[in-house]
Amino acid sequence: AKMRLESVAQAAWAQGISATVFNCPEIRTNSSDIFAGVELSLFPLLSALKREGGAAWAEQQWAACQELLNDGVSVQSLIDQIEAYNNDPVSASFRNFDAWPMDNTL
Numbered sequence: 001a002k003m004r005l006e007s008v009a010q011a012a013w014a015q016g017i018s019a020t021v022f023n024c025p026e027i028r029t030n031s032s033d034i035f036a037g038v039e040l041s042l043f044p045l046l047s048a049l050k051r052e053g054g055a056a057w058a059e060q061q062w063a064a065c066q067e068l069l070n071d072g073v074s075v076q077s078l079i080d081q082i083e084a085y086n087n088d089p090v091s092a093s094f095r096n097f098d099a100w101p102m103d104n105t106l
Contacts, residue, residue, distance in 0.1 A: 022048065043079050 005021045012019035022045060046065065049058035066075050085091055094102065 020048075020052070040082065043075075043082055046075065047079060 009019035
């Protein structure tokens with residue numbers, strides 16, 4: 001479904017309409033309903049808001065998130081840590097979306 005939405009967004013761009021598809025997996029699950037932390041999908045969304053020109057509004061969202069963190073921890077440091085994890089060769093092997101659905105591994 002997401003790939004279909006991406007093709008719809010691409011067609012819209014070709015017609016001069018700005019459209020974005022943001023993948024937020026597992027936003028509403030039994031585990032996330034009782035989860036007291038931050039959904040990992042928030043971090044790429046925060047980055048996308050800045051990258052796509054969210055200006056002052058995007059900065060406000062970053063600041064609101066920053067206020068929730070402990071002293072000495074920054075939103076950017078969390079994003080950097082997530083990126084390092086995702087770019088690890090073991091993690092990166094699971095981002096071969098052309099091969100999905102993939103079997104589980106150890």
